[in-house]
Amino acid sequence: MDQTYDVIVIGAGPVGENAAGRASATGLSVAVVEAELVGGECSYWACIPSKTLLRPGAVRAAARATPGVADPGPLDAAAVLAWRDRMTGEGDDSGQEKWLESVGVALVRGHGRLVGERKVEVTPEPGSVDDGGTHLLHARCAVIVATGSAPVLPPVPGLAAANPWTSREATAAEQVPESLVILGGGVVGCEMATAYADLGSRVTLVARSGLLSGAERFAGDAVTDALREAGVDVRLGAEVTEVSRPEVGGPVTVTVEDGRGTEQVTAAELLVATGRRPRTGDAGLDTVGLATDAPLTTDDSMAVEGASRAAGGRPWLFACGDVTGRVAMTHQGKYEGRVAGDVVATLYGPDNGGSELPPPGSRAWTRYAATADHGAQTQVVFTRPQVASVGPTEAEARDAGLPVRAVAYDLSAVAGAGVTSPEYGGRAQVLVDTEREVIVGATFVGPDAGEMLHAATIAVVGEVPLGRLWHAVPAFPTVSEVWLRFGEEYGL
Numbered sequence: 001m002d003q004t005y006d007v008i009v010i011g012a013g014p015v016g017e018n019a020a021g022r023a024s025a026t027g028l029s030v031a032v033v034e035a036e037l038v039g040g041e042c043s044y045w046a047c048i049p050s051k052t053l054l055r056p057g058a059v060r061a062a063a064r065a066t067p068g069v070a071d072p073g074p075l076d077a078a079a080v081l082a083w084r085d086r087m088t089g090e091g092d093d094s095g096q097e098k099w100l101e102s103v104g105v106a107l108v109r110g111h112g113r114l115v116g117e118r119k120v121e122v123t124p125e126p127g128s129v130d131d132g133g134t135h136l137l138h139a140r141c142a143v144i145v146a147t148g149s150a151p152v153l154p155p156v157p158g159l160a161a162a163n164p165w166t167s168r169e170a171t172a173a174e175q176v177p178e179s180l181v182i183l184g185g186g187v188v189g190c191e192m193a194t195a196y197a198d199l200g201s202r203v204t205l206v207a208r209s210g211l212l213s214g215a216e217r218f219a220g221d222a223v224t225d226a227l228r229e230a231g232v233d234v235r236l237g238a239e240v241t242e243v244s245r246p247e248v249g250g251p252v253t254v255t256v257e258d259g260r261g262t263e264q265v266t267a268a269e270l271l272v273a274t275g276r277r278p279r280t281g282d283a284g285l286d287t288v289g290l291a292t293d294a295p296l297t298t299d300d301s302m303a304v305e306g307a308s309r310a311a312g313g314r315p316w317l318f319a320c321g322d323v324t325g326r327v328a329m330t331h332q333g334k335y336e337g338r339v340a341g342d343v344v345a346t347l348y349g350p351d352n353g354g355s356e357l358p359p360p361g362s363r364a365w366t367r368y369a370a371t372a373d374h375g376a377q378t379q380v381v382f383t384r385p386q387v388a389s390v391g392p393t394e395a396e397a398r399d400a401g402l403p404v405r406a407v408a409y410d411l412s413a414v415a416g417a418g419v420t421s422p423e424y425g426g427r428a429q430v431l432v433d434t435e436r437e438v439i440v441g442a443t444f445v446g447p448d449a450g451e452m453l454h455a456a457t458i459a460v461v462g463e464v465p466l467g468r469l470w471h472a473v474p475a476f477p478t479v480s481e482v483w484l485r486f487g488e489e490y491g492l
């Protein structure tokens with residue numbers, strides 16, 4: 001049974017849900033097509049389970065660092081995994097399905113693929129309750145692709161045959177392995193090393209460069225030191241050159257090479273955390289003349305570059321979230337989803353008559369452009385210490401030709417740190433554009449540093465002049481008093 005909607009969204013991850021909700025709020029009829037679970041990777045195999053697995057270790061560390069609090073001892077791994085299961089709804093997405101219903105978005109379960117301009121073919125899971133056979137959805141106005149991303153397995157001999165964990169298995173594990181080798185020192189590798197060390201695994205982390213190489217160097221160094229202190233065997237500048245697992249489910253051996261030699265490390269499990277690629281391969285992009293092996297690149301209104309246009313030159317194909325290759329994080333993807341939903345709602349309107357967007361030149365910082373993706377993207381890495389950042393690193397800012405001065409401060413010297421814990425350690429840094437005297441980037445490294453990030457984000461996005469920021473008086477005795485110190489260090 002063919003059906004027609006104003007807008008069809010392919011993928012009901014956090015990003016597709018937001019795009020669909022925003023477009024439907026103006027009265028457009030919207031359907032979202034989902035092949036697995038409504039809520040996507042983030043809800044079941046990424047953000048939510050990983051942050052839940054990390055929280056008990058963080059609480060224990062805070063207790064251990066606070067005088068007068070009894071040491072909580074080892075974590076109860078079974079209880080931690082059970083809490084993780086509750087947080088992920090035990091794989092039941094009916095709550096998210098209800099949300100779609102509450103905002104008037106139709107859910108179509110199955111695999112969606114474009115089969116031409118504004119046509120989406122849906123193939124339900126064979127044998128599922130939704131299996132009424134393949135059918136066609138027509139979009140009167142627009143299609144929004146939000147199909148997310150998939151993990152990448154590097155071509156290491158023996159790796160694929162060893163059936164390693166990806167982030168899915170690591171976040172959904174039912175047992176804590178006695179030992180774990182992690183390949184990749186990025187965000188997933190560092191967060192999972194922290195979580196599994198907390199849960200009692202003997203962890204080896206193999207990174208070909210330093211840890212968290214996309215962040216400021218001092219952040220990666222702090223996480224390296226903390227992981228080592230927690231007992232993780234961190235191998236930097238090392239490559240895994242071969243993997244072997246003679247028995248299915250048995251121990252796995254990796255050959256690790258660094259500048260000094262070759263060593264074999266055997267563990268109960270192997271996690272590959274070497275990045276992700278946009279999921280464009282099976283969405284039928286070739287049927288509308290687009291590549292299926294590359295990110296779905298967009299302009300800042302989230303209209304897909306290189307796609308055909310509808311009457312009057314209006315874009316009909318949009319993309320947002322991980323599939324675009326812009327910023328692979330839930331909150332930035334949801335922001336892009338809100339932009340796509342608003343652009344579609346404005347262009348096509350509830351009566352499909354539509355109205356004009358502001359011209360591209362004046363669109364930045366309106367709700368029709370994902371401007372923050374460029375100079376103001378935020379991230380919190382939930383390691384111990386946490387690493388929270390907004391905007392470019394110092395090296396990226398200099399490469400972009402910005403006249404920046406890095407103003408750094410030792411967080412343990414702030415009064416709020418002392419009353420938080422005598423062991424509180426951390427470092428914060430803002431990047432000041434010395435010509436405009438505004439902050440263009442910031443990094444905070446320390447316990448709960450993520451909670452300090454939003455003040456910096458507002459300063460960056462609002463381009464608040466330092467002279468005015470001086471009047472934003474941080475309360476005593478909070479760790480946020482570092483903002484006062486930044487001003488003093490800069491010479492205000």
Ligand SMILES: Cc1cc2nc3c(=O)[nH]c(=O)nc-3n(C[C@H](O)[C@H](O)[C@H](O)COP(=O)(O)OP(=O)(O)OC[C@H]3O[C@@H](n4cnc5c(N)ncnc54)[C@H](O)[C@@H]3O)c2cc1C
Pocket residue numbers: 010011012013014015016033034035036037038039040041042043045046047048050051110111112113146147148149167171188279282283320321322323327328329330331332333
């Ligand atoms: C371990 C881990 C931890 C993370 N932690 C964080 C974090 O703490 N904070 C953060 O901001 N980000 C985090 N991320 C990144 C975050 O998970 C992603 O950026 C986010 O999930 C992207 O959302 P999305 O909607 O674009 O894609 P997804 O969440 O991948 O959702 C895409 C959806 O589309 C569906 N789909 C795909 N193809 C089709 C098709 N052809 N037809 C129908 N449906 C389809 C999929 O089934 C899926 O439900 C983490 C990632 C990982 C791997």
Ligand SMILES: NC(=O)c1ccc[n+]([C@@H]2O[C@H](COP(=O)([O-])OP(=O)(O)OC[C@H]3O[C@@H](n4cnc5c(N)ncnc54)[C@H](O)[C@@H]3O)[C@@H](O)[C@H]2O)c1
Pocket residue numbers: 154155183184185186187188189191206207208209212213239240273274275276328329379380381382
């Ligand atoms: N808290 C968060 O915001 C959060 C948490 C987890 C994941 N994520 C996002 O999910 C995405 C995926 O995370 P990720 O950690 O898999 O990717 P990543 O890009 O952060 O890190 C991958 C790491 O693997 C290394 N690598 C790649 N190929 C390798 C090889 N052959 N051998 C050894 N090392 C290799 C890279 O150098 C890099 O350090 C990222 O975009 C990340 O930002 C975000």
